[in-house]
Amino acid sequence: MRLVDVQQSVAAELARIGPVIDELGERFAAAGHELALVGGPVRDAMLGRHSNDLDFTTSARPEQTDRILKSWGDAWWDMGRDFGTIGCRKGDWVVEVTTYRSEAYDPASRKPEVKYGDTLAGDLGRRDFTVNAMAVRVPGQDIEDPYGGVLDLANRVLRTPGRPEDSFSDDPLRMMRAARFAAQLGFTVDDAVIAAMRDMADRITIVSAERVRDELVKLVCAPYPRRGLTLLVDTGLADHVLPELVALKLERDEHHRHKDVYEHTLTVLEQAIDLEDRLGGKPDFVSRFAALMHDVGKPKTRKFLDDGTVTFHHHDVVGAKITRKRMQALRFSGDQIDAVCHLVELHLRFHGYGSGEWTDSAVRRYVRDAGDQLARLHVLTRADCTTRNARKADRLRRTYDDLEARIARLSEEEELAAIRPDLDGNQIMEILGIPPGREVGEAYKFLLELRLDNGPMTEEDATAALREWWNTRA
Structure with a gap:
């Protein structure tokens, strides 16, 4: 990136946001305070990126900032007051203003100790990287770059x-x-x-x-x-x-040859990203993290056979358990944990499909087991093919195309996404003359398995099958 390109980009962005930042700067100046646009907005302006989220730093203390923003904005919030930050919305603009500060960690603490500073230079000096340690003073739009962030950005x-x-x-x-x-x-x-x-x-x-x-x-x-x-x-x-990622760098030796699991995993992640148009086109964390974790069960399940081959039996199930433990430690939400672990556990299921030997019953179960993660499972399964053998890769791709076509056909015919037994709980109780309880659940499960095996049944046929199952069971 050329320096002249950086300068042109920031000039164009400052022209766009100038009316807003200068107006706010004039209000702070009138109250006797300094104000400067800082951090990501300045960096992104130089990269030619547009955003309506604006971060500022100021000599004003939070209570003074609060008064100014309330006289200017349309809505306000102060959840970051303990860190010196007050926010507001003005039309389509979202603004956060933070008092000059410095942060330091006590070696035994998990939270930063916030101390207010007195100068813009001091505030910029405590920022993480030079490309984030640039500022635009307002009003006036003078650029402050004491640490060479513009040059680093260009380089x-x-x-x-x-x-x-x-x-x-x-x-x-x-x-x-x-x-x-x-x-x-x-x-x-x-x-x-x-x-x-x-x-x-x-x-x-x-x-x-x-x-x-x-x-x-x-x-x-x-x-x-x-x-x-x-x-x-x-x-x-x-x-x-994320020690599970490190563990994928399995030792290799001249006698036992197997795929580099670490490099394979990073390739699967990149291939999953290439398929995100199937999921709406935006970055999808669940799909990406499932790709990253899908083989984490391999180190614990690796076995060397006498013929020089290596096996990783049940690494899908083991990997799902390992993934759940890591995500819980990182305090992910239950929904995210369940979704990622479900994909990890199912990522090998397709390999039983062969060249299309699955019955319609097996296809229905694949859809049923995937549940609301079916689209992501399609992405993960396709991404998991990293073979350099073009013929093998093409064969796997065409085979999965066939599976998806069968799923589409059965879905159109049978509403696979909402597979239910042909009789509901009330009908089961009426037909068998039983009250609510465990036996209704067992009957419901029997009918669901029957539905998966045979496809849709008429109410008459389902009733006959239920009575036969009940009499045999009794």
């Missing part, structure tokens, strides 16, 4: 404003942010930053699981997640936040 490199060891000591989460920004922006990380990450990796353990989780989600959903994940593994950070 696509991540550096810290001061010594990386000091920056990461203040907030160890910044080590994960380095990986996240590498994944989001496609930037190279400075050697000194990488060295500090490697030396201080264990400091990430003092950061709360929730903050680590949020950074990991942003990294995985970024345009280039392989860059960030590789950096986490190479610096040792992954040993603390």
Whole structure:
């Protein structure tokens, strides 16, 4: 990226947002305070990216900022007051203003200690990377770049404003942010930053699981997640936040040859991303994280056979359990955990399809078991083919095309997405003359299995089958 391109991009973006930022700057100046646009909005402006979310820093204390924003905005919030941040909405613009500050971690603490600062230069010096340590003073739109962020942006490199060891000591989460920004922006990380990450990796353990989780989600959903994940593994950070990924770097020897599971996993992730148009086209964390975790059961299930082959029997089930434990430790929601683990557990199911030997009953069960994750399972299963054998890859692709076509046909004929028995609970109780209870559930399950085996039945045939099952059972 050329320096002149950066300058042209920021000029165009400042022209777009100028009326809003200058108006707000004039209000702060009239009250005797400094105000500057900072961080992501400045960086993104230089990258030619447009956003209506604007972050500012100010010499005003939170209570003073609160008064100014309430006289200007349409709606206000102060959930970040403890960190010096007050927010508001003005038309289509979302604004957050934070008092000049510095943050430092106590070695035994999981939360930063917030201290207010007095100067813009001091505030910029405590920021994570030079590309985020630029500011635009308002009104007037004077650019402040004390640490060379514009040049680093043009060179696509991540550096810290001061010594990386000091920056990461203040907030160890910044080590994960380095990986996240590498994944989001496609930037190279400075050697000194990488060295500090490697030396201080264990400091990430003092950061709360929730903050680590949020950074990991942003990294995985970024345009280039392989860059960030590789950096986490190479610096040792992954040993603390995602050790299951590190474990995929299985030892290989000259006698037992098998696929490089770590590289295979990163390739599956990238191929799943290429298929996201099937899921709406936007980054889908559940699908991506399932791709990342789908083989984490392999290290625990690996066995070497006498003929030199390697097996990983039941690594799907084991992997789902490992995934659940990791996601729980990172405080993911129950719905996200269930969805990802379900996909991990089902990712091998298609391999029993052969060249199309499944009966319609087996296809119905595939759909039933996938449930609301069927579209994501299609993506994961297709992405899991990483063979370099073009003929084999084409055969697998065509075979899965056939399975999806059969699912579509059966869905049209039988409403597969909502498979239910041909008799409901009330009908079961009436036909068998039984009250609500366990036996109704057993009858319902029998009819569901019958429906999966045979497809739709008439009420008469279903009733006859139910009576026969009941009499045999009795």
